[in-house]
Amino acid sequence: MARILVIAEQRQGKLSESTLELCKAAKAIAEGLGAAPAAAAFYKDDSIANEVAKYIPEVISVVDAKLENYSSDGFAQAIKAVVDSQDVKGVLIAHSYDGIDLAAKVAMVLGAGIVSNCNKVAVNGGQLVFTRNTYNGKIQEERSVKTDKFVATFEKGAFDKEAPGGAGKVTAVSASIGDIRTKFKGFVETQAGSVDITQAKIIVSGGRGTKEKDKYNDVIVNLAKKLGGEYAASRPVVDAGWTDPARQVGQSGKTVTPALYIACGISGAIQHVAGMKGSQCIVAINKDPEAPIFNIATYGIVGDLFEVIPAMMEALG
Amino acid sequence: MKIVVCVKEVPDMESKFKIVDNKIDESQIAFKMNDFDQYAVEAALQLKEKHGGEVIIVSSGPERSQKQVRQAFAMGADWGIQITDPGVDEGDNSVVASALCGAIKSIGDVDLVMTGVQAEDDQAGVTCPMIADMLGMPHCTNVVKLEKTGDKELSLNRELEGGLNEQLAIGLPCVLSIQSGINQPRYPTLPGIMKAKKKRLDVKKASDLGVSAVGADGSKTVFIKRFFPVSEHKAEIIEGDPKTAAKKLVEKLKNEAKVL
Ligand SMILES: Cc1cc2nc3c(=O)[nH]c(=O)nc-3n(C[C@H](O)[C@H](O)[C@H](O)COP(=O)(O)OP(=O)(O)OC[C@H]3O[C@@H](n4cnc5c(N)ncnc54)[C@H](O)[C@@H]3O)c2cc1C
Numbered sequence: 001m002a003r004i005l006v007i008a009e010q011r012q013g014k015l016s017e018s019t020l021e022l023c024k025a026a027k028a029i030a031e032g033l034g035a036a037p038a039a040a041a042f043y044k045d046d047s048i049a050n051e052v053a054k055y056i057p058e059v060i061s062v063v064d065a066k067l068e069n070y071s072s073d074g075f076a077q078a079i080k081a082v083v084d085s086q087d088v089k090g091v092l093i094a095h096s097y098d099g100i101d102l103a104a105k106v107a108m109v110l111g112a113g114i115v116s117n118c119n120k121v122a123v124n125g126g127q128l129v130f131t132r133n134t135y136n137g138k139i140q141e142e143r144s145v146k147t148d149k150f151v152a153t154f155e156k157g158a159f160d161k162e163a164p165g166g167a168g169k170v171t172a173v174s175a176s177i178g179d180i181r182t183k184f185k186g187f188v189e190t191q192a193g194s195v196d197i198t199q200a201k202i203i204v205s206g207g208r209g210t211k212e213k214d215k216y217n218d219v220i221v222n223l224a225k226k227l228g229g230e231y232a233a234s235r236p237v238v239d240a241g242w243t244d245p246a247r248q249v250g251q252s253g254k255t256v257t258p259a260l261y262i263a264c265g266i267s268g269a270i271q272h273v274a275g276m277k278g279s280q281c282i283v284a285i286n287k288d289p290e291a292p293i294f295n296i297a298t299y300g301i302v303g304d305l306f307e308v309i310p311a312m313m314e315a316l317g
Numbered sequence: 318m319k320i321v322v323c324v325k326e327v328p329d330m331e332s333k334f335k336i337v338d339n340k341i342d343e344s345q346i347a348f349k350m351n352d353f354d355q356y357a358v359e360a361a362l363q364l365k366e367k368h369g370g371e372v373i374i375v376s377s378g379p380e381r382s383q384k385q386v387r388q389a390f391a392m393g394a395d396w397g398i399q400i401t402d403p404g405v406d407e408g409d410n411s412v413v414a415s416a417l418c419g420a421i422k423s424i425g426d427v428d429l430v431m432t433g434v435q436a437e438d439d440q441a442g443v444t445c446p447m448i449a450d451m452l453g454m455p456h457c458t459n460v461v462k463l464e465k466t467g468d469k470e471l472s473l474n475r476e477l478e479g480g481l482n483e484q485l486a487i488g489l490p491c492v493l494s495i496q497s498g499i500n501q502p503r504y505p506t507l508p509g510i511m512k513a514k515k516k517r518l519d520v521k522k523a524s525d526l527g528v529s530a531v532g533a534d535g536s537k538t539v540f541i542k543r544f545f546p547v548s549e550h551k552a553e554i555i556e557g558d559p560k561t562a563a564k565k566l567v568e569k570l571k572n573e574a575k576v577l
Pocket residue numbers: 136206207208209210233234235236237248249250251252253254264265266267268269270271272275285286287288291303304305306330331434435459
């Protein structure tokens with residue numbers, strides 16, 4: 001039977017949560033298409049394959065010392081070996097850092113169409129229909145694939161995590177992994193900072209809408225102090241050097257879950273939301289009524305943050 | 318070094334979006350250079366300043382989008398190729414990538430190609446690996462640090478989750494996707510803007526670049542429809558002028574949500 005193949009993802013020997021979400025996706029897609037869910041694990045030994053096997057009925061394992069750390073060349077060659085020797089209909093990859101690096105390359109190697117950054121998939125008369133975010137989350141689009149095989153990447157959280165429990169069959173496939181043109185040198189931590197915003201009960205977070213460093217300090221930092229909380233920021237604020245990288249919230253920053261998160265001048269891009277959607281109460285202050293942040297906030301004020309925040313300061317007394 | 322930077326025109330995301338016949342109504346939209354591409358242009362200019370060479374802009378989009386190429390010229394890029402072909406605009410990412418690739422090949426002897434991490438409009442993040450594969454070059458995405466360490470070698474940091482970076486080395490020629498924050502993109506100076514008007518910009522069609530598979534037929538994916546997301550969970554919007562709204566919000570946070 002044709003397989004819907006999840007590419008297992010690991011970092012320093014630890015299986016990613018996205019892989020478990022993809023296992024759930026593979027089962028749903030396989031059921032709709034009359035195919036079989038499976039995963040492929042590439043690593044220096046069988047440990048990752050054995051771990052994934054708790055979540056999916058079949059795992060294809062390619063073991064090679066060159067696969068200990070992710071590389072697009074190594075993984076693309078391993079996937080090619082799997083697809084050449086097994087019946088594979090589609091490949092599911094996380095829209096994560098490694099996934100973004102890998103997926104389009106795999107699509108090229110397989111001659112397949114790719115739909116990236118999806119948040120939903122439906123089977124419609126035997127045809128897969130993918131839904132994805134576009135225009136910074138303001139507009140969604142539906143797309144399908146014309147080629148015989150497909151590659152799709154899914155954003156984190158698109159599916160629930162599959163629960164462990166099974167004992168899938170692990171099959172070894174041999175692949176001769178040739179030249180890897182990117183040479184791995186090591187990992188470095190870049191956001192070690194003096195402050196730990198993940199412990200704060202109240203977070204006031206400023207985005208590009210705060211306009212400049214002095215204004216960010218004036219409104220965001222002061223409101224945070226008044227509320228006895230911490231101040232934080234979206235990525236553009238950190239990129240511009242208005243605040244410390246340790247205060248960045250999101251996919252490439254910190255994940256926070258305070259009782260109250262006040263997002264000011266932040267549009268609500270998925271990579272930001274990934275780091276704060278678990279907050280108990282979310283307030284959005286944004287002058288654009290269509291900003292996606294209003295789709296996840298508890299309370300919203302449509303207005304100019306430079307008017308609303310001073311008014312809040314006053315109301316707080 | 319001969320460096321190509323791929324620059325895309327995208328809508329300003331604060332524009333008023335309307336969908337008419339499954340297309341974005343462009344009459345209400347302001348356009349700009351894709352943010353991530355500005356970082357790529359700056360990274361290229363810094364390499365040129367240090368190691369010599371030229372920076373060439375390649376862009377595909379309607380005639381209007383030449384403005385963004387001129388913007389890159391004003392920052393300091395030397396010349397460019399603009400692909401203006403409705404067949405390319407109507408194609409999917411693989412069609413656009415092959416057109417960009419055709420342009421890059423026509424330049425010849427390119428040492429380095431840079432793109433942004435993703436286009437803010439289609440949010441695909443596929444163009445860098447696609448171009449690399451088509452050109453037979455290695456690639457690296459999400460680059461946040463970049464240094465030329467040898468005649469034919471770059472040392473890179475690739476951004477990973479939660480503040481982690483991977484350090485790696487890659488040979489030239491290669492294709493990189495540049496992440497925001499790698500540098501502070503410069504603002505064009507007035508003399509820069511004046512010079513930009515006179516810089517060479519070749520306008521091409523796909524067929525001029527040896528690319529025949531265009532449009533929906535040349536694509537590997539099929540566009541079905543476009544719509545505004547319907548949220549099951551829309552915020553409770555607090556109405557009123559700023560003073561009234563702020564006051565109501567503070568009360569709700571105290572008495573309803575009980576978080577203050
Ligand atoms: C791989 C990857 C990782 C990323 N990781 C992260 C991450 O960890 N964290 C993160 O935040 N982003 C991350 N991003 C970037 C993300 O895609 C967005 O670009 C970013 O979150 C946008 O930040 P913003 O909302 O501050 O700015 P914008 O999207 O520009 O939004 C600014 C908002 O301010 C509003 N505004 C403007 N002026 C005012 C005013 N006077 N009053 C009220 N509102 C106003 C506007 O209406 C707009 O909605 C990542 C991107 C990629 C590709």
